[in-house]
Amino acid sequence: MPPPLRAEVFPAHTPAASQIFTTVLSHGPLTRADVARRAGLSAAAVTKAVRPLIEAGYLVEDADAETRPLLGRPASLVRVDGGRALFIGVKITGDEIFGVLTDLCCRIRVARHLPLPTRAPKAVLASLAELVRELLTEADGFGVPVLGCGIAVAGEVDRAQGTVRYSPFLEWRDVPLAELAAMTTGLPVTVDNDVRALTVAEQWFGAGVGLSDFAVVTVGAGIGCGLVVHGRVVAGAHSVAGEIGHITIDSAGPPCHCGRRGCLQAYAGDAEIAARVGEITGTPITDSAEALALAHAGHPGAREVYARAGEAIGRGIATVANLLGPERVIISGEGLAAYDLFAEQIRDAFTATAFGSAAHCDLVTRPLPFEEWARGAAATAIRGFVRADR
Amino acid sequence: MPPPLRAEVFPAHTPAASQIFTTVLSHGPLTRADVARRAGLSAAAVTKAVRPLIEAGYLVEDADAETRPLLGRPASLVRVDGGRALFIGVKITGDEIFGVLTDLCCRIRVARHLPLPTRAPKAVLASLAELVRELLTEADGFGVPVLGCGIAVAGEVDRAQGTVRYSPFLEWRDVPLAELAAMTTGLPVTVDNDVRALTVAEQWFGAGVGLSDFAVVTVGAGIGCGLVVHGRVVAGAHSVAGEIGHITIDSAGPPCHCGRRGCLQAYAGDAEIAARVGEITGTPITDSAEALALAHAGHPGAREVYARAGEAIGRGIATVANLLGPERVIISGEGLAAYDLFAEQIRDAFTATAFGSAAHCDLVTRPLPFEEWARGAAATAIRGFVRADR
DNA sequence: GTCGCTTATTTTCCACTGTCAATGAAAGAA
DNA sequence: TTCTTTCATTGACAGTGGAAAATAAGCGAC
Structure with a gap:
């Protein structure tokens, strides 16, 4: 059975039109001239590509909010009609x-x-x-x-x-x-x-807008990594890429469910942190919220576990930065609830482990509600x- | 002062022409029809792009060596005139x-x-x-x-x-x-x-021909890594990428000149291997050829050092494969002189450390004379x- | 208020690319 | 000899996106 036909076809049949639409989508309201500059196209090309997109309702002209350049004709802003x-x-x-x-x-x-x-x-x-x-x-x-x-x-x-x-x-x-x-x-x-x-x-709507090389590292139940290289999301030849959770941090470290010891996952996975906190504090802990509460309450052992986790994450990020030289690494994930507990360690370990100019890579965090x-x-x-x- | 003007300009002014030339360059003599298929262009486009390249002498038609398809008109082969x-x-x-x-x-x-x-x-x-x-x-x-x-x-x-x-x-x-x-x-x-x-x-002339995602790992004085992702060599946002020598193998391992312990470099760098062999065998060793000779002579301690190096390299390669999912990793470098001493360990460590389909990545070795x-x-x-x- | 200046946008060509379809070529097969 | 098949070439052509000119719309000077 053939897949369902798309109810609508997006009226951007040329690469330039796609690029123009994506530029407006990612960079908010822009004047046509701005779009042309950002996309490296001529103003004429933008006018021509924008018209059918406006006619189809995907783009709209912001009549009210005009921008006044210091000099010259005021420009009209074009933006994506989200409600379309x-x-x-x-x-x-x-x-x-x-x-x-x-x-x-x-x-x-x-x-x-x-x-x-x-x-x-x-x-x-x-x-x-x-x-x-x-x-x-x-x-x-x-x-x-x-x-x-x-x-x-x-x-x-x-x-x-x-x-x-x-x-x-x-x-x-x-x-x-x-x-x-x-x-x-x-x-x-x-x-x-x-x-x-x-x-x-x-890449399209968040902290990766406009960057051609960046990484997303998620901290939560597992440690994940998404990569954008040359402006494209890396998928890998075998549909697997971004496996970062089992980078070795310390081969004498805690055992990991993968069978080896001292993987990043074993330090910074939610369950592993909780287990470790339970071990150290002698409290039976069933979920990571409890571990977090203990650490936030100031329990030194628990805080230490989070500090170690941060160090491990920082090293993992440095490995990615050393290998790929991204402009930015976006740290996200449910595990960020504990960010105050390991932010410093992440940064310190990153700085210590990143080589040369790779250390100029920008680290930003993004909260990540589950939805x-x-x-x-x-x-x-x-x-x-x-x-x-x- | 402006840089010197190029004596000649390559007569391929369109992306398609460039692509066609590169296809012929990398894939040896090809029929025009083959070029069209490989480059995803029409036969007409190939004919048109090839003509000026032949006129300028960059391509030549192999008159003697025709290929006979099973059926139909014989094809003439086009190849790059290296001597041009x-x-x-x-x-x-x-x-x-x-x-x-x-x-x-x-x-x-x-x-x-x-x-x-x-x-x-x-x-x-x-x-x-x-x-x-x-x-x-x-x-x-x-x-x-x-x-x-x-x-x-x-x-x-x-x-x-x-x-x-x-x-x-x-x-x-x-x-x-x-x-x-x-x-x-x-x-x-x-x-x-x-x-x-x-x-x-x-990528153009070696074991990476035709691959859009692969890595080159060099073993020698240092451990280096070159990456091709989405068909392009990765340069990194800060002109640094492929730094693989200081991936941690074992944080309790030998000290590394970078100040940390157990880096890949500390296990598999030429000088580090030699020093280690010297230590273990109690022989003063000044260069890696001596260390290699000792190992080849069967000295168990020396062999062990190489085995450890191979293991470390295999893990480093697995880290790259897990992160990027390349189709192939090309192992090269002067250090390959010792390949027989650590080939097995590289493969074993790679297989043990590569996750899921990343393990399907193909490992090949290329000798690397210094020139x-x-x-x-x-x-x-x-x-x-x-x-x-x- | 008009003129001149500046920048934004549109319009009007236009060069150029690469595809399509038709045609010609050169085998082997019937 | 004729047919089939694949390779190669040609010429017409439909788009693309650019350049340049035209138009729009403010601002400040006069």
Whole structure:
């Protein structure tokens, strides 16, 4: 069965038009002249590309807010009409699925989640269908179409094929998720790895805007890494890239579930931190919030565990910076709740371990509410729509 | 003073023409139809792009060697005429400079080297000028022009600017080498980092041909890494990338000159291996050849040192593979003389440390005679010529 | 108020690229 | 000999995006 046809086709049939739209999308309202400068095109090209996009409603002219240059004719601003279309983003974890409805600017309009009773693809598909149905119902209220659905899954995902090659949490192997989900939802579906999806969101809508080389490091249950090199998200030849959690920090360190010792994961994974804090304080600890509370309460042992975690993260980031020389590393993830506990160690370890100019790389942090993962999935759907031709 | 004008301009003014030429250059003699298929262009485009290149002598039709397809009209092969032009490649180390004269296919025709009395930029420039003069004299015998000179230097090099930002071996900072060398040699000059230059050579003429994502790891005095992602050599935002020598293997390991312990360099650098072998065998060892001889003679302690080095290298490679998911890693460098001593450990450690599909990455080794470094520099010069417009 | 200056945007060509479809070439097969 | 198949070439052509000129719209000087 062929995948559902897209309800609408994005009217940007040339690379230049795509680029112009993306420029406006990422850099907020801009004058046509600015767009031309940023995109390295002529003003004429911008005028021509913008017209059909305005006619189709994807771009609008901000009549009210004109910018007055110091001299010369006032310019009119062009911006993306976020309300023109909606997208759905879904993040599937081992026991829940999170969904968001976003607009074309990837702003979250509605967020929902459902528990996942079992992990069999069929059951997950059913939950996914239900979640999407709910979101589509919500979408009705906006009176604009939902143009795509992005799904983010941890593990090895082949974006081009739309298949989940291997997902440890779901215990899936070679599930053609895009095809299946397209059939059950009736929407065009993009499937991607969760960290890469987040990276796409940062690249178009976040702290990676305008950068051609940056990395996203997520700290939480696992330590993940998304990379953008030469302006493109790195997918790797075997749909695996950004595996950073098992960089060795200290081969005499704590054992890691991967079978070796002293991996970054063993220092900075949520569960590992909690376990370690439990060990050191002698308190039975069941979840990372408790560990965090103990550390925030000033327990020196607990604080030490977080400090060690920060050091490990800093070293991991330095490894990435040394290898790729990104302009910026965006640190994010649920683990950032503990940021005050290890910020200093991250920076110190990074500075100590980054070589030469790699140390000039800019470290920024971004809080990451959990729905952000689903928003990342929506960003991949938006990208899929805007670049449908490629 | 403006840099010297190029004696010739490469007659490929469109991206398609460049791409077609590079395809023929890398994939040897091809039929036009094959070129079209590989480059994803129409046959008509190939015919049109090839004509001026043949007229200018860069491509030739192999009249003798026709290929007979099973059916249909025999095809004529097109190949690059290596003898059409010459290039110079120079590698500058702390105490010597190596130069090669290559043809357009980057085959070495002449190799020369000179000692470097001092490291001051002025003195190095003088030696460089002399070496280039010698090579130009040799070039006269071929009756074709020398169209460019590539220079490779270890350290932080800004290729676009043509400046050496920082070279630890030369003790240089911010030397505008391309400009200076262009003035003294009268040739168009490209300057690049040595490992990146080697990576360019592999990409166009070696084991990286046709791959869009691969890595080159060099083992020798230092451990280096060149990366190709999305079909382009990674330069990093701060002209530094591929720093792999100080990945931590074991934080309780031997001290490294960088001030930390257990870096890859501390296990697998030439000098470090030699020192370690000396320590363990109680023999005073002054250079790595002696250490190698001891190990080859079967001294168990020495063999163990090499085994440890191999393990460290394998882990370093796995880190790269996990992070970037390359299709292939090319292991090269002078240190490969000891390959038989650590090949097994490299593979084993790689397999043990690579996650999931990253382990499918292909490991190949390439012997690296020292002049190969200079050949890499020549490859950057060839690239500079072929892509002069971009 | 008009003129001249500046910058933004649009319009009007226009060069150029690469594709399409038709044609010619050169085998081997029937 | 004719047909089939694949390679190569040609000429027409549809887009692309740029250059330059024209138009728009403020500001300040007069």
